[in-house]
Amino acid sequence: MSERIAQVERNTNETQIRVKIDLDGKGRASLDIGVPFMEHMLDQVARHGMIDVEISAKGDLAIDAHHTIEDVGITLGQALTQAVGNKQGIHRYGHAYVPLDEALSRVVLDLSGRPGLEYRVIYPRARVGQFDVDLIREFFQGFVNHAQATVHVDNIRGANAHHIAETIFKAFGRALRMAVELDARLGQAVPSTKGRL
Numbered sequence: 001m002s003e004r005i006a007q008v009e010r011n012t013n014e015t016q017i018r019v020k021i022d023l024d025g026k027g028r029a030s031l032d033i034g035v036p037f038m039e040h041m042l043d044q045v046a047r048h049g050m051i052d053v054e055i056s057a058k059g060d061l062a063i064d065a066h067h068t069i070e071d072v073g074i075t076l077g078q079a080l081t082q083a084v085g086n087k088q089g090i091h092r093y094g095h096a097y098v099p100l101d102e103a104l105s106r107v108v109l110d111l112s113g114r115p116g117l118e119y120r121v122i123y124p125r126a127r128v129g130q131f132d133v134d135l136i137r138e139f140f141q142g143f144v145n146h147a148q149a150t151v152h153v154d155n156i157r158g159a160n161a162h163h164i165a166e167t168i169f170k171a172f173g174r175a176l177r178m179a180v181e182l183d184a185r186l187g188q189a190v191p192s193t194k195g196r197l
Helices: 037-051 066-084 133-146 161-180
Strands: 005-011 015-022 028-031 052-059 093-100 103-110 114-121 150-157
Touching: 005 066, 015 066, 015 103, 028 037, 028 161, 037 052, 037 066, 037 133, 037 161, 052 066, 066 114, 066 133, 066 161, 103 161, 133 150, 150 161
Parallel strands: 028 052, 114 150
Antiparallel strands: 005 015, 015 052, 093 103, 103 150
16 A cells, blocks of 8 residues: 655745645644644544644734634645545545533535535634634635535534534544545445546
């Protein structure tokens, strides 16, 4: 099996992002983006997705974290697209329900080649510490646009904003792990009646 590793850099006037991923990793994360809460969330994706992730980012955090978080999503999506290649032999679909105390979230995704985000999350407060929870949607929008994936994110219940966010990212990691895993029964086939994704 060839290595499913990719490294992508994105440089704009607002951010400089570098992402490296290994889809067949051990769940290790090296994260330096200047936004501690988002680093905590991305660590959950790596750990529960069993994907090795290295992300470094310098952004205009003096303004706010919006550009940094969005561009991390974009660059992670680009890296996933490169690492998964022509999608031969992958499961393609992934889903997960994850609880954390009173919170429960579901993420369902399809590496379909078509970007689409359905995000149904209502937080009980606007911030977790200094982190604006609106930016979580911006992260996922950037990701789906550049991973060319359909992602449904639903919070089913929850009273604690931190718990809600953490269940979403853990579920995203688990669903991503399922989608990119190789299916021995498929061999080199692409999981689509079209013959390509």
